[in-house]
Amino acid sequence: MGAYAAWHAIDPGSPEGRRARARLAQADAAYRDGVTRLEAEGDGARAALARGVAIAPMDPRLYARLGRACRARGLDARAAEYFTKYLAAVPQGDEATEVRAQLEQLDPELAGVFGPAATPSAAPVADGGPSSELRLLGLGALFGLLLALTLAVVLRFFRDRGVSLERLAAERPELHPAIAYLVGSLRHELLKHRIGAAGDALVALRAGSPSEAQLEFLRHRLFGGEELRAAWRSYVEAFERTLGGLDLSRDKSFRRADRAIRRIAQLEPRIAALDAGAIARLASAHEELRAFDQQLAGMAQRLVRARVDDALLAEVVAQVQGEYAVSQAELDALEVLAVEEVAEVEVFRVDLVLVIKNVLRNAIFAAARAEPPRRVRLEVELELEATGEETVSLRVSDTSPEALDREMLLDRRVDRGLGLVTAAVRRYGGSIDVTPGEEGFQKAVVVSFFRAFDDEGVE
């Protein structure tokens, strides 16, 4: 499913679905304006198309018009690219026959991917562009570009407008690694080491019989070192700076915590005097901050997750095999190994599916270009780390001898493969790498994420 279809698939009865449909309509107007300007060879086509990109993905059926407009202006390579995108997205579309014919004239070998093989006397590519094998690789990269565009538009679409941290986390899953890090830092440095650690001394204080050492400990933790309000403020600013202008003064939980911090800071002189009222207020503020800490812990547990299970793999394979170009690829075997242990990763499911689809599609095309046996395997591996964490790796192996190394993975140029997928994986705190193949496979592309644990007991 491409980016446009993914947006369209969001339940239209939900608030997110209604927003998505509205944005798609708004973007469509901009895209059509851009295409019309391009057809008329007028100014402003690029700006109009860019407006559309900033709002939502484009209906892939517009690629037919874009291709024809480019061809009319002599931009044959660009036209072939757009025709390819159309056929990849809507192979049975109303204009598919005509688009295929146009692509046949521009690049007969590439057109053969989408239909009957071109005759030897077919016209050569006008601009002497890259070979069809590289273009096949480019197909995978184009889907990667769509993925990146989707992610970029989602980021702008769900930009914060003073929402709570929980709502931001719900709407922008690509921020979860950053949110997890910030929450972890706040909880560890401030809420655990300063606030939480003062708990036992506070109990003694409330009992009315604190030792001098306990009082000093309490004073040091709460009022010593960096001033408590300043320390709190620096964390709030780190959240707001890192998470795209988030305004935590509009977050109820953070406002309550802020008030508790200010109350504690104001109580220092009265605590020193062992004022009973001040001690009671301190205990109340302390309790509020402990509750805030628990709330943050709960929120961290609920960060977006995807189950890596047989259903996920089946969905990926079904979607890839349903693509026309993939269905034409000659493959001897596509093996999907059963998932031995279901695990969760902190990735939005639709993005995980898109990432693995890209990797799998590349592997299928690569294997199909090679000599038999043409095999691809998709499997999931869990690995225990020395830290007690676990890594979930989705491994796509293929029998193609074509080279694929880390530099190619990182390469962001559209015609060079998985660079955009790599960027998407990294945004979620994951990694993607190429490793030597095993059991007859030449190589494997491995996408890895740390396993997300939950609070359920171990069996």
Add this chain to the structure above:
Amino acid sequence: MRRLMVIEDGHEYEEFARLFLADDFEILAAHSAAEALALLEAQIVDVFLLDLRFDRALEDALVGDVEATARRRFGGDRSRALRHVMEQQGALLLGALREAGHVEPAVFVHDFPPRRLSNLCRLYGDVRAVPGFDAAALREALA
């Protein structure tokens, strides 16, 4: 009296231990794996109290191969790998202690998910955890 070694990158655990656990333990403190191992050559310790995050530690004092971690788990991104090694330093440090033959119980003040704690036990034997600074809970865990 039993001997407790606190290993952390600051002094918060040591301060807490000296104030609330000193009746039950003689307290030793170290701030890196190297320092802990050096102390252990001359002292017998009954239990370790470990911080997990060593955000303030210098890189050359850390246990763990940052370069290899970057290659294996972070796509070559060294800064992410370094941050990870710092955030999980307590677990890696425990691995270094076990490798050196020190099998005494280890207690973390950290709210590990059960599966993670189980993994640490699988890797390093007697590992316990309390979710926060609570003297009574710590005394029980350290018993």
